[in-house]
Amino acid sequence: MRHKTKLFFLGVCAMLFSCNSNETKAKKIQEKPSKPNIVVFYVDDLGYGDLGSYGAVGVETPNVDRLAHEGIKFTDAHSSSATCTPSRYSLLTGNYAFRNNAAVLKGDAPLIIDKNIETLPDMLKKGGYKTGVVGKWHLGLGDGNVDWNKEIKPGPLEIGFDYSFLIPSTGDRVPSVYVENHKVVNNSDENDPIKVSYVSKFGDMPDGINNPELLRQKADVQHSGTIVNGISRIGFMDGGTPALWTDEDFPDVLTDKAISFIEGAKSDPFFLFFSFHDIHVPRLPNKKFQGKSTMGPRGDAIVQMDWMTGEVMNALEKLNLLENTLVIFTSDNGPVLNDGYEDLAEEKLGNHKPSGIYRGGKYSAYEAGTRMPTLAFWKGKIMPGISNALWSQVDLYASLADLIKQPITDNAAIDSQNILPVLLSSQEKEGREYLLEESYTLSLRKGNWKYIDPFPEEKTIPDFIEKVKNIEGGHMYSPQLYNLEEDPSEKNNLATQYPEKVAELKSELEKIKNK
Ligand code: NG6
Numbered sequence: 001m002r003h004k005t006k007l008f009f010l011g012v013c014a015m016l017f018s019c020n021s022n023e024t025k026a027k028k029i030q031e032k033p034s035k036p037n038i039v040v041f042y043v044d045d046l047g048y049g050d051l052g053s054y055g056a057v058g059v060e061t062p063n064v065d066r067l068a069h070e071g072i073k074f075t076d077a078h079s080s081s082a083t084c085t086p087s088r089y090s091l092l093t094g095n096y097a098f099r100n101n102a103a104v105l106k107g108d109a110p111l112i113i114d115k116n117i118e119t120l121p122d123m124l125k126k127g128g129y130k131t132g133v134v135g136k137w138h139l140g141l142g143d144g145n146v147d148w149n150k151e152i153k154p155g156p157l158e159i160g161f162d163y164s165f166l167i168p169s170t171g172d173r174v175p176s177v178y179v180e181n182h183k184v185v186n187n188s189d190e191n192d193p194i195k196v197s198y199v200s201k202f203g204d205m206p207d208g209i210n211n212p213e214l215l216r217q218k219a220d221v222q223h224s225g226t227i228v229n230g231i232s233r234i235g236f237m238d239g240g241t242p243a244l245w246t247d248e249d250f251p252d253v254l255t256d257k258a259i260s261f262i263e264g265a266k267s268d269p270f271f272l273f274f275s276f277h278d279i280h281v282p283r284l285p286n287k288k289f290q291g292k293s294t295m296g297p298r299g300d301a302i303v304q305m306d307w308m309t310g311e312v313m314n315a316l317e318k319l320n321l322l323e324n325t326l327v328i329f330t331s332d333n334g335p336v337l338n339d340g341y342e343d344l345a346e347e348k349l350g351n352h353k354p355s356g357i358y359r360g361g362k363y364s365a366y367e368a369g370t371r372m373p374t375l376a377f378w379k380g381k382i383m384p385g386i387s388n389a390l391w392s393q394v395d396l397y398a399s400l401a402d403l404i405k406q407p408i409t410d411n412a413a414i415d416s417q418n419i420l421p422v423l424l425s426s427q428e429k430e431g432r433e434y435l436l437e438e439s440y441t442l443s444l445r446k447g448n449w450k451y452i453d454p455f456p457e458e459k460t461i462p463d464f465i466e467k468v469k470n471i472e473g474g475h476m477y478s479p480q481l482y483n484l485e486e487d488p489s490e491k492n493n494l495a496t497q498y499p500e501k502v503a504e505l506k507s508e509l510e511k512i513k514n515k
């Protein structure tokens with residue numbers, strides 16, 4: 001009897017012990033950081049109003065809208081800047097671009113990201129990720145005087161990416177060739193080396209000024225350099241005939257590369273930065289998409305971008321990765337219609353409003369410069385909803401570091417704030433207290449207040465934004481203050497009415513500048 005009791009007692013103990021250890025195991029598994037794949041769809045020049053789910057008319061975007069309906073649709077998420085290079089710089093470094101004077105780069109500019117800082121892909125790689133970038137780069141390559149016929153570095157592989165397939169600068173800048181890892185693709189003719197100049201015309205290739213009869217789209221003077229594929233570009237190039245791209249192939253080429261990267265990386269967690277050429281100029285959508293909107297090439301390029309997004313999502317679904325992949329969809333800066341080429345973007349606009357209700361667009365200090373259509377999708381993990389939390393793409397660094405529980409190195413990502421809860425739930429309202437918007441000046445948001453820093457008297461306000469681009473730049477010699485709650489379109493400057501608010505935001509801005 002006694003013996004039996006003892007056995008029973010021992011048995012219960014063993015059970016309890018094993019329960020306990022099971023519990024600890026379960027806890028441990030829970031505590032293990034989740035390492036989902038991360039895909040960032042980064043569209044070029046897509047405005048707040050350019051998607052069906054954000055009110056577009058004249059163009060349908062069912063694939064992207066699916067992410068909006070099944071994930072979080074953000075209404076107050078921002079690119080760091082109203083132009084491309086600075087926004088990309090901030091996203092990949094977690095630092096504001098003004099700290100590095102990062103501005104729109106020429107096509108032969110050296111890499112502007114310091115190899116010694118820990119970038120977003122560096123951080124993710126340390127956390128066990130395979131990292132890849134496919135598409136537009138525009139952050140410079142090489143360290144000055146790049147030779148396009150040799151190894152091109154430093155570039156993405158030197159700042160944390162395992163794989164890169166690039167449009168090196170922009171579609172409207174030479175060289176019009178793809179760069180895969182360190183090499184130009186198909187640069188196969190030794191007797192026809194690639195040469196590039198941003199100073200003057202050279203070589204035998206025709207240009208837009210001397211051979212306008214060869215052009216498929218008329219261009220402004222800046223875009224009247226070397227003609228490739230019937231389109232004149234910014235800058236001059238010669239050689240590399242077998243390597244020259246055909247713009248209409250971008251959707252297939254880039255989507256294939258993105259999907260192959262995913263297929264090759266799927267046994268590790270992976271990070272894919274899929275950086276679209278669309279809907280930047282020159283807008284030359286593939287035949288599959290021509291005439292698919294009522295807005296001409298700009299609308300058709302939106303359809304093309306939607307298709308590319310859908311193809312990558314389908315690939316993730318086929319590979320059974322949707323429940324283990326955080327997808328973020330956003331754009332690098334606000335919309336522009338006429339950005340150098342005559343492609344009927346203005347004429348065919350109809351009732352479509354690329355900036356939605358917001359004022360300005362690309363280059364602008366007003367909201368449409370940086371307020372981006374932004375979505376977060378993660379099947380089974382993120383519940384559908386709309387979020388008006390305030391956050392910036394510069395925050396992706398700290399937020400993704402928290403997601404995968406990877407510490408941030410000292411002095412890295414100094415401007416990035418952890419807004420992970422906002423990224424994962426529309427119920428989480430607490431975004432940033434202050435948000436910086438970069439344009440040709442700096443603006444600061446606090447809640448619904450928006451302050452735009454004036455230009456100093458001695459600096460000339462760039463007038464091409466209004467004059468050439470037909471966009472309200474919002475750059476002035478006096479301070480501006482708007483209350484976006486009552487006045488989302490920034491029509492009533494309240495700076496003289498609320499001097500103390502101006503002073504508060506100005507002093508906060510100074511603190512950020514001097515950090
Ligand atoms: C500008 C180009 C514009 C575009 C832009 C960069 C003018 C006159 N020209 O210099 O066409 O290429 O640079 O666009 O503005 S971005 O999206 O890469 O920032």
Ligand code: CA
Binds near residue numbers: 044045083280332
């Ligand atoms: Ca852009």
